[in-house]
Amino acid sequence: MTATTASPQPAAPRSDRSDEVRKALRTVDTGRRRKDRAMQVVVYVAFALAVIPLISVAWTVLSNGIERFDWYFLTHSMRGVFGGMDAGGIYHAIVGTFEITLGATIISVPIGILTAIYLVEYGRGSLARSVTFFVDVMTGIPSIVAGLFAYALFAVFFGPGISMGIMGSIALSVLMIPVVVRSTEEMLKLVPNELREASYALGVPKWLTIVKVVLRTATAGIVTGVMLAVARVIGETAPLLITVGVIDSINFNLFDGRMMTLPVYVYRQYSQGYVPCNDASAVCIPEINFDRAWAAALTLILIVMVLNILARLVSRYFSPKIR
Amino acid sequence: MAQRIDVKDLNIFYSDFLAVEDVSMAIEPKSVTAFIGPSGCGKSTFLRTLNRMHEVIPGARVEGTVAMEGVDLYGDDVDPVAVRRQVGMVFQRPNPFPTMSIEENVLAGVRLVNKKISKSDAADLVEESLRHANLWEEVKDRLAKPGSGLSGGQQQRLCIARAIAVRPQVLLMDEPCSALDPISTLAIEDLITELKQDYTICIVTHNMQQAARVSDRTGFFNIAGTGKPGKLIEMDDTGVMFSSPSEQATEDYISGRFG
Known part of the structure; x- marks a missing residue:
């Protein structure tokens, strides 16, 4: 039918039927066209509304943070910094954030991926169902509760008042595991049977099939999922405040003493507020704490961005190619 | 190469559902055996029991014996992984591994089980398998390119190359041409005729002409109704089956007059 109407046919006598068809093809449904327009407007407006806060946040953080964001700020700690001194940086907080998040990732990724493998490849019946249920419950745990859990766990062994970087890693991994399980599960399900x-x-045993075919095919998606999980926990403040605490100097040891992290640093600086400048002889910036908080927030956003770009590169490298 | 398979009193179940009932047959070495029959009659299910792929589905099991050279494939001391290395399989839809190159796909049966193979041996095996699958001339200049970049017919021949690179005794084919155009189908049929010199081949097909063209013996499966088990109605030399079958049901199906 379509082929005959499309090709330039000689004007042969047509039946009434084909006249009807031609008329039907040219009928314009104005009602639907109007609805289409209206929905288009709704979608664009919704998009604009969603983007406004995003741009606003990015702009506020950038404009407020860029002033103090320099090499000195990135490479110095807060040790010996007091009052409105024009000094101090976030080196100690960057170290803490990296170590604690890395620790959480090292704990969560194997547990999460193995759980997902169990659920997709082996799990049958009530055990699999209850694992799925508890993973869902874990997704909803408030972060402060995860912090209290890690603190309570270590307080049993080391007594009250204990503070270590690894406690923070464990608290964060409680938040991270369900995200890794969920995203990995979805990715493994996408691998065609x-x-x-x-x-x-081909005579390949099941476990080798899982390791070398299923996981390998899903690598790109799993990496993206893990990245999202990292981005989810790297900005956590409350559990780290409880488990890792606050400190002004650099601590590289994840297993001993307090550490500073970027979100906690931001909170700490912001909560200290304006500095009263009475001594006119010394350099004193009243709003120094706010400036540091904004610059640290900018750093955190940049770190998440860089990690995201890295994950994209990794997943592009591993994703199946056509040519 | 190529061994005889004897199936005796085989019942195939999905959990409690009897899918195929009481099949007994002999599959001759170095020949092509075709299974025909309407959709849902259990021919693919039966084919998958020949290399224990059936039990990959949860709850699936069999009763009876499938013996290869006198060894019951379902015996307690037989490893399904070992069975599948002797009895290879080609599926309905071409399924090359998307993360692997053409070369890696051919070597998958070796590499995935962590077997060591020297570079020159690997290259020889790739060339030999691809030549056997009539694909070598088309892909020899792009072995490192992804297997999913090939056309459907080429992908299916790649899957055949991958299956024979493991050097099985028997090759099972589950409607290998149903997703292919007539030219690719012809290429695969020619290939089947060549492969039968070295392998025992079982093929499931919906295409009666194809069964008549490539097979030496043909088995006809049928099903009495929905929910009933499929049965092997009759099995004979292909020429006999297509000219003078002994069962009315076979003749009806072959001549297109089945219910």
């Missing part, structure tokens, strides 16, 4: 069967049919 045909690939598993193809592998079995």
Whole structure:
């Protein structure tokens, strides 16, 4: 039908039927066109509304933070800094954030991926259902509760008042594991069953099929999922405040003493507020604490951004190619 | 190469559901055996029991024996992984591994089980398998390119190359041409005829002409109704089956007059 109408046919006598068809094809449904327009406007407005806060946050952080954001700020700690001194930086907080988040990732990723493998490849019946249920429950745990859990766990062994970087890692991993399980599970489910069967049919045992075919095919998605989980926990403040505490100097040891982290640093600086400048002889900046908080927030955003770009590169490298 | 398979009193279940009932047959070495029959009659299910792929589905099990050279494939001391290395399989839809190159796909059966293979041996195996699958001339200049970049027919031949690179005794094919155009189908049919010199081949097909063209023996499966088990109605030399089958049901199906 369409082929005959599309090709330039000689004006042969047509039946009434084809006249009807031609008329039907040219009918314009104005009602639907109006609805289409209206929905288009709604979608664009919704998009604009969603983007406004994003741009606003990015702009506020950038404009407020860029002033103090320099090499000195990135490479110095707060040791010996007091009052309105034009000094101090976030080196100690960057170290803490990196170590604690890395620790949380090292704990969460194996547990999360193995759980997801169990759920997708092995889990049947009530055990699998209850694991899924508890993972869902874990997703909803408030972060402060995760912090209290880690603190309570270590207080049992080391007594009250204990503070270590690894406690923060454990608190964060409680938040991170369900996210890793969920995203990995979805990615493993996306691997076509045909690939598993193809592998079995070649005489490859199940565990090698999972490691070398299923996980390998899903690597790109798993990396993205892990990255999202990292981004989810790297900005956590409350659990770290409880478990890792606050400190002004650099501590590289994850297993001994307090550490500073970027979100806690931001909170700490902001809560200290304006500095009263009475001594006219010394350099004193009243709003120094706010400036440091904004610059630290900018750093945190930049770190998350860089991690995201890295994850994209990794997942592009691992994703299946066509040519 | 190529061994005889004897199936005796085989019942195939999905949990409690009897899918295929009481199949007994002999599959001759170095020949092509075709299974035909309407959709849902259990021919693919039966094919998958021949290399224990059936039990990959949870709850699936069999009763009876499938013996290869006298060894019951379902015996307690038989490892399904070992069975699948002897009995290879090609699926309905071409399924090359998307993360692997053409070369890696051919070597998958070796590499995935962590077997050591020297570079020159690997290159020889790739060339030999691809030549056997009539694909070598088309891909020899782009072995490092992804397997999913090939056309459907080429992908299916790549899957055949991958299956024979493991050097199985038997090759099972589950409607290998149903997703392919006539030219690729012809290429695969020619290939089947060549492969039968070295391998025992079982093929499930919906295409009666194909069964008549490539197979030496044909088995006809049928099903009495929904929910009933599929049965092997009759099995004979292909020429006999297509000219003078002994069962009315077979003749009806082959001539297109089935219910």
